[in-house]
Amino acid sequence: MTHVKTAEPTRRSLGLWGCFDVDTLDDQIRVRVGVHELSARRPDLAIRLFAPFGSSRPIAVAADLAVEAIAPVTGARVRALAQELDAVVIVGDPAQHGADWLRTAYAGHPEVDPRDIDAAIALCAAPGECGPVGHDAVAPHPALLARRVWPFGVCEQRREFLRAMHWWPQHGAAVVVSGHDGECDRIDALVAALGDVDVTVLGAAHGDDVFSTRLTERVGPRARHMPASLSSIDDRVAAVAGAHAVISSDPCALALADAFGRPRGAVHAPGSVVSSAPDEFGADEATLDAHYDSLAALVPGDVVPALAAPEVLALRAALDARALRTAHERVVLADYVRAVRNNTAAELAAVRAELARTPVQRLRAIVRRGRRRQ
Amino acid sequence: MSAGRDRPLVSVCMVAHGAHDWVARTLDALTAHTDPAHCELVVIDSASPDDTASLLREYAPTSPIPMRVHYSEHNLGFAAGNNLAANLARGSMLCLLNTDALVPAGWLDPMVAPLVADDAIGATVPLFVGLDGRLQEAGTNVEADGRVEAFGIRADPDDVEWSWPRRIATGSAACWMTRTATFRALGGFDAGYGLAYYEDVDLAFEMARRGLRLELVPSVRVVHAQGASSPSNAAAEVRRDANQARFVARQAAMLTHRWHTRDLPNEPHRSMAARDVDVPTRVLVIVDEIPALGDRRVPTPSADTRVTIASANDARPAAAQSWRALGVEVVGDPVSTARARLFQYDEVVAPAVWLDAHTELLADAQPQASLTVAV
Numbered sequence: 020m021t022h023v024k025t026a027e028p029t030r031r032s033l034g035l036w037g038c039f040d041v042d043t044l045d046d047q048i049r050v051r052v053g054v055h056e057l058s059a060r061r062p063d064l065a066i067r068l069f070a071p072f073g074s075s076r077p078i079a080v081a082a083d084l085a086v087e088a089i090a091p092v093t094g095a096r097v098r099a100l101a102q103e104l105d106a107v108v109i110v111g112d113p114a115q116h117g118a119d120w121l122r123t124a125y126a127g128h129p130e131v132d133p134r135d136i137d138a139a140i141a142l143c144a145a146p147g148e149c150g151p152v153g154h155d156a157v158a159p160h161p162a163l164l165a166r167r168v169w170p171f172g173v174c175e176q177r178r179e180f181l182r183a184m185h186w187w188p189q190h191g192a193a194v195v196v197s198g199h200d201g202e203c204d205r206i207d208a209l210v211a212a213l214g215d216v217d218v219t220v221l222g223a224a225h226g227d228d229v230f231s232t233r234l235t236e237r238v239g240p241r242a243r244h245m246p247a248s249l250s251s252i253d254d255r256v257a258a259v260a261g262a263h264a265v266i267s268s269d270p271c272a273l274a275l276a277d278a279f280g281r282p283r284g285a286v287h288a289p290g291s292v293v294s295s296a297p298d299e300f301g302a303d304e305a306t307l308d309a310h311y312d313s314l315a316a317l318v319p320g321d322v323v324p325a326l327a328a329p330e331v332l333a334l335r336a337a338l339d340a341r342a343l344r345t346a347h348e349r350v351v352l353a354d355y356v357r358a359v360r361n362n363t364a365a366e367l368a369a370v371r372a373e374l375a376r377t378p379v380q381r382l383r384a385i386v387r388r389g390r391r392r393q
Numbered sequence: 394m395s396a397g398r399d400r401p402l403v404s405v406c407m408v409a410h411g412a413h414d415w416v417a418r419t420l421d422a423l424t425a426h427t428d429p430a431h432c433e434l435v436v437i438d439s440a441s442p443d444d445t446a447s448l449l450r451e452y453a454p455t456s457p458i459p460m461r462v463h464y465s466e467h468n469l470g471f472a473a474g475n476n477l478a479a480n481l482a483r484g485s486m487l488c489l490l491n492t493d494a495l496v497p498a499g500w501l502d503p504m505v506a507p508l509v510a511d512d513a514i515g516a517t518v519p520l521f522v523g524l525d526g527r528l529q530e531a532g533t534n535v536e537a538d539g540r541v542e543a544f545g546i547r548a549d550p551d552d553v554e555w556s557w558p559r560r561i562a563t564g565s566a567a568c569w570m571t572r573t574a575t576f577r578a579l580g581g582f583d584a585g586y587g588l589a590y591y592e593d594v595d596l597a598f599e600m601a602r603r604g605l606r607l608e609l610v611p612s613v614r615v616v617h618a619q620g621a622s623s624p625s626n627a628a629a630e631v632r633r634d635a636n637q638a639r640f641v642a643r644q645a646a647m648l649t650h651r652w653h654t655r656d657l658p659n660e661p662h663r664s665m666a667a668r669d670v671d672v673p674t675r676v677l678v679i680v681d682e683i684p685a686l687g688d689r690r691v692p693t694p695s696a697d698t699r700v701t702i703a704s705a706n707d708a709r710p711a712a713a714q715s716w717r718a719l720g721v722e723v724v725g726d727p728v729s730t731a732r733a734r735l736f737q738y739d740e741v742v743a744p745a746v747w748l749d750a751h752t753e754l755l756a757d758a759q760p761q762a763s764l765t766v767a768v
C-alpha cells in the first residue's frame with residue numbers, strides 16, 4: 020500500500036495555547052472541544068496545540084493529543100512561533116491555576132528546567148506577537164458541547180469499562196461527585212444529602228486526595244473512587260454522562276452535566292446541596308457556536324458550516340454499505356451463473372448419454388423402470 | 394521512518410493473567426528487539442493466579458524499556474485490561490501485545506510507519522505465525538453470522554500470496570498498533586465482552602464505521618502461541634459463542650452484506666470476494682511482463698482500490714516483489730485469473746490485442762468490468 024500524504028507546503032496554522040500538559044478536567048475538556056469545533060469549521064487550517072512543556076513531558080491523560088512545548092522561552096523561539104502561527108486562541112485561563120500550583124505540577128520532570136516554568140506560563144497566558152489572539156468562551160462553558168466530542172454511544176460503552184474497574188455500579192447508575200481538598204468541611208452535609216444512593220467520586224490529579232478519600236470512606240460501600248491516576252478524561256465524561264446526578268463546585272463538571280442533560284447541583288457552605296435546573300441548551304449552544312465561528316475567523320478564510328458528527332458517520336456508513344452491497348450482489352450473481360452453467364452442463368451430458376444409447380438399451384431401461392415401480 | 398525526536402513514543406500495552414513462562418518469553422523478545430529510546434511498556438497484571446506478579450516485580454526495575462506495572466486485584470479481562478493500560482500510556486501510539494506473542498527483530502518501525510503516513514489507517518496488524526512455523530493468520534474475514542475465519546491458516550508464510558500489505562476487515566489483537574487518539578476516541582475495547590473474544594473484531598468494525606481501515610503488515614511476522622495465555626479450549630469456546638451473539642447484536646447493520654464462505658464450497662470467486670469485500674474498487678492489470686515501478690498502466694493502490702497485476706511471464710521476480718511491497722497483488726496467468734475470479738473486477742486494463750482475443754472470456758467471467766486499453 021502506498022502511504023503518501025498530500026504535500027501541505029503553505030497550510031496556515033491556528034495555535035491553541037493552554038495548560039494541556041496538566042491533568043485538570045477543565046483544561047482537558049476545553050482543548051478537546053476547541054479542537055473539535057475549530058477543525059470542523061476550518062478544515063483548511065493546521066490546528067496546533069501548545070502548552071508550557073507539551074509532549075516533552077508526556078502525561079497519560081493527554082497522550083491522545085499532540086501538544087508542542089512552548090518552553091524553552093527564548094527570543095528565537097518566540098520569533099519562530101510568531102512566524103509559524105497565523106493566530107492564537109488561548110484556551111482556558113492558565114493564570115487561574117496560580118503559578119505555585121503549576122510549578123508544583125511541572126516540577127521534578129527531567130525534561131523540565133525550573134528556570135523555564137515561569138516564562139512558559141507567562142507566554143502561555145499572553146502570546147504576544149503571534150498574530151491575532153482570541154480566547155475560548157468563559158460563559159457558557161465549552162463543556163456544554165461535550166456531546167459532540169463524546170457521543171452517548173461511546174459513553175455508554177465506556178461505562179462498561181468503569182463497571183469492570185468497579186468504578187461504577189454493576190447495575191444502574193450513580194451520583195457523581197467531585198471536589199477538592201478545600202471543600203472537606205462540606206463532606207458531612209454531602210454525606211447526609213446523598214442518602215442511600217450509589218456514589219462515584221471523581222478524582223482529580225492534584226489536590227483532591229483528602230477530599231475524595233474522606234468522602235469515599237464516609238459514604239462506605241456504596242461509594243466508588245475513580246482515581247485520576249488510572250482514569251482517562253473519557254472515563255470521567257462517561258461517568259457524568261450516565262450519572263443520576265452530578266454534584267460539584269467545578270463549573271466544568273456542571274457544564275458537562277448540562278451537556279448530557281443530567282441533573283446537577285453544587286455544595287455550598289455551610290453544607291447545603293443546592294440543585295439547579297439545566298440552562299436552556301439550545302440558546303447556550305448557539306452562543307458557543309457563534310463564539311467558535313468568531314475564533315475560526317481569526318485566520319482569514321472561509322468558515323464552513325460544521326457537519327454534525329452523526330451526519331458524517333451516516334454518510335461514511337452509507338458509502339461502506341454501498342461497497343459491501345455491490346460485492347455481495349456480485350457473489351450472488353456469480354453463484355447463480357455457476358449454478359446455471361453447472362446445471363446446463365449436467366443436462367447436456369445426460370441428453371448426450373441418452374442419445375448414445377441404442378434403441379434396445381433404451382427399451383431395456385424403460386422395462387427396468389417399470390419393474391421398479393411395481 | 395526517520396530516527397530521532399520525530400519518532401512517536403510507542404506505548405506497548407500487555408495484560409497478563411498467569412502463563413508466567415510465556416510472559417517471560419514475550420518480555421524477552423520485546424526487549425531484545427525494540428529500541429528503548431522511543432518506547433515504554435505498560436503491563437497490567439490482571440490478578441495472575443501464578444507467580445507472574447513476582448516475575449513482573451523483578452523484571453520492571455531492570456527492563457531496558459521503561460516499564461510500569463499495575464497490579465489489579467481482580468481479573469479485568471482482555472478488553473478492560475487493555476483499556477486500563479491505554480489509560481496509563483503516555484505515547485501517541487499504542488501497541489496492544491498479547492503475553493504469548495513474540496515480536497521479531499525490526500518489528501516496530503514497519504508497524505508504525507503506515508499510521509504516521511496515512512490518516513485513514515486505524516490500526517496495523519502483523520502476520521501471525523504458529524509455533525510450528527506455519528501461518529496462523531493473515532488478516533481475518535468476518536462472516537454474515539459474525540463468525541471469524543483467518544486467512545491463510547496453516548499455509549506457508551513464505552507464499553507470495555501473503556507477502557503484500559493490504560486492507561483487511563480485522564485481525565487478531567494479539568498484536569495491534571494504533572494511535573492512542575483513535576483508541577480513546579472510540580471508547581477503547583467494549584468491556585461488555587467480558588474476559589475475552591470479539592472485542593477486537595468489534596473495534597475494527599467501529600473503526601470502519603468511521604472510515605478507518607486495518608492494514609496487514611506482512612513484513613512483520615509475530616510468533617503467536619495462540620491460547621497459551623487463555624484457559625482451556627472448552628471454556629474459550631463457550632466465551633467465544635457468547636460474545637459472537639453480542640457482536641452480532643451490536644454490529645447487525647455492518648454484517649448485512651457480508652456472506653458465508655465456511656459452509657459453502659470453497660470456490661475461488663468466493664474466497665477472493667471475501668478477501669476483497671472491504672475494498673470498493675478492484676482493478677486487474679494484464680501485462681506481457683511485470684513492469685518496473687511507476688508504470689502508468691498500474692493505478693496506485695489504496696485502502697479503496699485493490700490492484701492486481703497478472704502476467705504469464707514470471708521472468709522479473711524482483712519487479713514483482715517491488716510491486717508487492719507497495720501493496721499490489723501480482724499473479725500469473727491472466728486467463729485463469731479472470732476466469733476463476735468471477736465478477737471480481739471493476740476495471741480490466743489490458744493491451745488492445747489481449748482484449749480483442751479474450752472478448753468472450755471477459756463477457757463471460759467479468760461482464761461488469763469496464764475495459765481499458767493499456768497504452
